[in-house]
Amino acid sequence: MALTKEQTQHFYHKLLNMQKELSGEKKKTQSMTEEVGELSNGVDNHMADHGTLVTDRMTDQTVKEIDRELLEEVNHALQKIKDGTYGICEKTGQDIPYERLEAVPYARMTVEAQADVEDDLETDAPSFEREFHQQVKDLSNKETIDQKSSQTYEILDREQDSN
Template identity: 90%
Template sequence: MALTNEQTQHLYHKLLDMQKVLSGEKKETESMTEEVGELSNGVDNHMADHGTLVTDRMTDQTVREIDRELLEEVNHALQKMKEGTYGVCEKTGQDIPYERLEAVPYARMTVEEQADMEDDLEADAPSYERAFHEQVKDLSNKETIDQKSSQTYEILDREQDSK
């Protein structure tokens, strides 16, 4: 079922709000030499201070990259609205349900097609990435938390025994 004009207008304004937030003024970070300079001049420097600065810098860069990618998706959705193709799955041509667009206004596919695509990407991932994802799932599984029978604990035990 195609979106009503009211639904489209609501989603349009939601996308504009997202665009405004994502393209808003970002805090400029000092150069790394300026940040570290203060620590480098002192006698009581601690390696953790330097590590904290590097971690903070990496976190800021990651957040900016995620914001940039999200802004691209929002702009793409706004362009699709102009073209009259908004709310249509790019893979199947089916209408994307309003509830999905309300939750993810920049969605390009239906939930089912998105899940299929993510499954395909995961299947094509190198074996070490698949193993990592399995371990993370294992660690976050409420049934295996605090149990030493999980796959992750078994791997850690093997590595510990080999040393």
């Protein structure tokens, strides 16, 4: 069932609020040399202070990148509203359920289509990426966690035996 005008307006305003939040004034970060300079001018600075600084900088950069990508998705969804294609799955052409759009207003696909795309990406990924994803699944799966039968434990055992 296609979205009503009221529902589309609801999502339009929701997306505009997200756009405003994501493109709003961001905290200006100091340059790395300024921050390191402040630390090196002090007395009894510890290497951990520098490590914390680098970790904080990496975290800030990651958050900014995620915000940038999310802003692109929000802008894409707003354009789809203008084009009259909002709420239609880009892969199947089916209507995206209202509940999904309420949870993820910038969703491009139905849950099923998104899962298919992600499965395809995982299948097409190089073997080391597939192995990594399997290890993450093993470590987060309640059935395989703490079991020596998981792929992750087998890899760790092989690495330990080779040392």
